[in-house]
Amino acid sequence: MLRKQKGSTPFIKIDPLHPDPEAVSCAADIIRQGGVVVFPTRNLYGLGTDALNPGAVDRIFKIKKRPSSKPLLVLIKSRDELPKLVRHIPAAAECLMDHFWPGRLTIILEAKDTLPANLTCGTGKIGVRLPGHPVALSLSAAVDSPISGTSANISGKPGCSNATELQASIIRKVDCILNAGQLQKGIGSTVVDISEMKVEIIREGSIPVENIRSVLKALSFNHIDIQG
Numbered sequence: 001m002l003r004k005q006k007g008s009t010p011f012i013k014i015d016p017l018h019p020d021p022e023a024v025s026c027a028a029d030i031i032r033q034g035g036v037v038v039f040p041t042r043n044l045y046g047l048g049t050d051a052l053n054p055g056a057v058d059r060i061f062k063i064k065k066r067p068s069s070k071p072l073l074v075l076i077k078s079r080d081e082l083p084k085l086v087r088h089i090p091a092a093a094e095c096l097m098d099h100f101w102p103g104r105l106t107i108i109l110e111a112k113d114t115l116p117a118n119l120t121c122g123t124g125k126i127g128v129r130l131p132g133h134p135v136a137l138s139l140s141a142a143v144d145s146p147i148s149g150t151s152a153n154i155s156g157k158p159g160c161s162n163a164t165e166l167q168a169s170i171i172r173k174v175d176c177i178l179n180a181g182q183l184q185k186g187i188g189s190t191v192v193d194i195s196e197m198k199v200e201i202i203r204e205g206s207i208p209v210e211n212i213r214s215v216l217k218a219l220s221f222n223h224i225d226i227q228g
Contacts, residue, residue, distance in 0.1 A: 009171050016040055016180035019135045027176055028142035035175035036063060038152045042133045043186040044159035045152040050145055054116040060148055063173045066155045071120050073106055073127030075149040077141040085126055085146060087112055091219055093194045099215045103132030104206040108193040125195045135178060
């Protein structure tokens with residue numbers, strides 16, 4: 001395992017399309033031991049840790065200076081992990097997963113009580129995504145447990161699409177950085193809340209609302225609320 005030396009954080013170069021299994025395994029070892037890793041997603045670098053480890057989750061909040069009222073979303077290696085995270089999966093959620101996963105859709109569902117309280121921040125909900133980016137997917141698979149998927153920035157500050165632009169305080173406090181160079185520009189995932197008996201668009205991102213409406217018509221599901 002790569003160990004962080006005092007005063008330095010290891011940068012590990014990684015191919016964004018064909019990630020080296022050894023580099024991914026090294027980062028996964030760090031995460032399994034409660035560490036925090038910066039890793040590339042489609043457009044921004046993220047902060048990854050074991051989402052089921054309360055102490056590791058607390059580190060994410062402290063590193064980002066994130067308000068304790070704002071829950072973290074998680075990345076999963078496959079839909080098989082959902083039963084340990086959520087109470088149930090509504091038909092509308094299944095339909096959207098079939099059409100848009102892996103990739104650009106975050107789905108908020110009713111969380112199980114067994115999840116760390118600081119992960120859900122008392123909301124009773126959890127946001128979940130099956131990542132489409134090769135590094136993010138490989139990392140979540142190597143950890144073999146859900147990982148956090150929040151952006152690698154101080155809360156309220158812009159996210160970073162290049163590892164060289166990471167804020168100094170982020171670099172100092174994480175244990176490893178998987179450096180894939182410059183990521184492609186773009187907008188974030190669309191966020192949909194299906195935790196209750198409705199579909200609510202929390203944030204329209206790279207998947208347009210009309211695409212979601214079109215898919216849900218197959219279920220004769222026409223009631224969609226748009227927030228904001």
